[in-house]
Amino acid sequence: LVERHQADEGDLTERGLELIVGEVFDHLAQARDAVDLLRQVAPGYGAQVGAALRCVVPLTPDPYGAERSATFRHAFGAVGIALPGTAEALALLLVHEVQHMLFDAVLDLYDLFDPSYIRHLKVAWRPDPRPVSGVLHGAFAHVALAEVWQAISRRQGAGSAADSAELARRYATWSAQALDALRADRALTALGERFAATLTERAQFVVHGD
Numbered sequence: 001l002v003e004r005h006q007a008d009e010g011d012l013t014e015r016g017l018e019l020i021v022g023e024v025f026d027h028l029a030q031a032r033d034a035v036d037l038l039r040q041v042a043p044g045y046g047a048q049v050g051a052a053l054r055c056v057v058p059l060t061p062d063p064y065g066a067e068r069s070a071t072f073r074h075a076f077g078a079v080g081i082a083l084p085g086t087a088e089a090l091a092l093l094l095v096h097e098v099q100h101m102l103f104d105a106v107l108d109l110y111d112l113f114d115p116s117y118i119r120h121l122k123v124a125w126r127p128d129p130r131p132v133s134g135v136l137h138g139a140f141a142h143v144a145l146a147e148v149w150q151a152i153s154r155r156q157g158a159g160s161a162a163d164s165a166e167l168a169r170r171y172a173t174w175s176a177q178a179l180d181a182l183r184a185d186r187a188l189t190a191l192g193e194r195f196a197a198t199l200t201e202r203a204q205f206v207v208h209g210d
Contacts, residue, residue: 030083031056034091042151045095045144052098056081069093073104088152095148099141112136112192113182121181124174132187136196139175143199146172146206172206175199 031053039046054077061082062068067089068082079097084090106112113132120129125138146168153164179196182188188196 030087030090031081031094033087034094037087038091038095038148041091041155042095042148045148048102049091049094049098052077052101053079053094055079058082067093069097071097071100071104076101076105092145092148095144096141099144100137103137103140107133110191111189112195113188114186117185117187119185119187121178121185123178125171132182135178135182136192139178139196139199139203142171142175143203143206146170146175146203150206150209169207172203176203176207179203 035046035050035053037046038049055075057078057080059068059070059080059082067084070080072078072080079094079101081090081093081097084093113136117132120131121135122129123135123138125142130138149164149168149171153161153168156164179200183193183196
């Protein structure tokens with residue numbers, strides 16, 4: 001963010017500083033709008049994001065238009081985001097990243113998988129095989145996205161609702177398949193098995209529920 005507003009010689013001009021401050025406040029304002037939208041559409045997730053989010057770090061937008069967001073395990077409450085085009089897209093990015101933040105906290109407290117398990121598994125949401133922690137992270141985040149898309153579909157007209165419901169089922173199916181693979185490979189501890197079973201139930205409710 002700073003580099004984009006530096007002068008050619010590398011100094012940060014007064015105008016550059018003004019632009020940085022403007023972008024920071026724009027991120028904060030849009031993040032608040034996104035949380036407010038979540039509170040209307042999916043109140044549980046709105047409350048969760050509102051309680052967990054403490055810092056929004058502006059990221060440089062992807063030059064090819066892809067969404068860009070991130071969390072850092074040792075900076076609980078902070079989310080880095082390049083603003084997407086809509087409040088709905090930002091709300092979904094916040095839900096996604098907050099799940100990673102929360103799951104990192106869970107992993108700090110509990111052993112959910114066997115540390116000697118070194119296989120990487122294929123997952124539907126990424127092209128590269130993932131370690132067990134990455135599989136669990138992704139499954140946890142995508143179940144949340146599935147539940148939010150399901151909630152969104154209930155508030156839309158017929159055409160849009162069908163598209164949103166299909167996204168919800170897709171993300172839920174991805175998560176259930178990944179969790180099934182981990183359980184079949186006996187990669188999880190007893191507590192991890194319980195965690196995966198509960199998460200799978202949530203995913204299956206999206207796929208087969210109302």
